[in-house]
Amino acid sequence: DAKTTQPTSMDCAEGRAANLPCNHSTISGNEYVYWYRQIHSQGPQYIIHGLKNNETNEMASLIITEDRKSSTLILPHATLRDTAVYYCIVRVALGSGGSNYKLTFGKGTLLTVNP
Amino acid sequence: DTEVTQTPKHLVMGMTNKKSLKCEQHMGHRAMYWYKQKAKKPPELMFVYSYEKLSINESVPSRFSPECPNSSLLNLHLHALQPEDSALYLCASSGRLDSPLHFGNGTRLTVT
Numbered sequence: 001d002a003k004t005t006q007p008t009s010m011d012c013a014e015g016r017a018a019n020l021p022c023n024h025s026t027i028s029g030n031e032y033v034y035w036y037r038q039i040h041s042q043g044p045q046y047i048i049h050g051l052k053n054n055e056t057n058e059m060a061s062l063i064i065t066e067d068r069k070s071s072t073l074i075l076p077h078a079t080l081r082d083t084a085v086y087y088c089i090v091r092v093a094l095g096s097g098g099s100n101y102k103l104t105f106g107k108g109t110l111l112t113v114n115p
Numbered sequence: 116d117t118e119v120t121q122t123p124k125h126l127v128m129g130m131t132n133k134k135s136l137k138c139e140q141h142m143g144h145r146a147m148y149w150y151k152q153k154a155k156k157p158p159e160l161m162f163v164y165s166y167e168k169l170s171i172n173e174s175v176p177s178r179f180s181p182e183c184p185n186s187s188l189l190n191l192h193l194h195a196l197q198p199e200d201s202a203l204y205l206c207a208s209s210g211r212l213d214s215p216l217h218f219g220n221g222t223r224l225t226v227t
Contacts, residue, residue: 034215043119043205043218044158087157091213101212102171105157 009110018075022088025069032091037084078113119219127225138189138206147189150205196226
């Protein structure tokens with residue numbers, strides 16, 4: 001399985017951009033990078049995913065380096081409600097058929113947004 | 116609120132009990148998942164169902180028995196659990212196996 005490495009914790013001031021890094025140096029060419037977050041006592045929430053190109057949605061932006069060995073999740077204007085554990089995950093395809101996948105969570109980054 | 120509903124929210128059971136966790140989604144998703152999450156740890160995959168057939172079993176002990184009676188429902192039958200099985204059990208669904216997962220808020224299980 002492709003492994004991901006994230007900082008254990010980060011702090012961000014409310015209203016500022018939060019930039020969460022992730023290393024996935026063993027990622028394969030057809031493996032996607034997914035980001036989820038988990039707020040205390042809730043289930044994980046999907047944020048965004050990408051393969052090669054940068055992606056943006058209403059929640060965040062995902063910047064993937066050209067060699068695909070690392071990525072950064074950007075929350076443009078962090079709020080107190082963005083305090084959560086953020087998981088960077090490489091989705092692994094199982095078998096040769098390309099129709100079976102596994103999402104394996106790493107330890108994640110605890111982002112604390114401060115007032 | 117999530118579109119994946121798990122019941123009950125909390126469950127306390129003895130080691131000799133038999134209980135079931137239930138998960139329901141009405142998004143038309145054809146893949147459903149069980150994850151287990153211990154305190155301060157990331158979720159760990161247990162089972163994956165695709166089109167009501169078991170697709171992945173991550174070498175889970177037989178005291179955990181999944182069941183997918185139809186495309187909207189996923190059960191996890193529990194029997195003869197151990198105290199170390201106490202955890203948050205998360206259900207998720209996705210439109211297909213290569214689509215993002217939608218998680219419920221879990222059942223917090225305590226085995227006494």
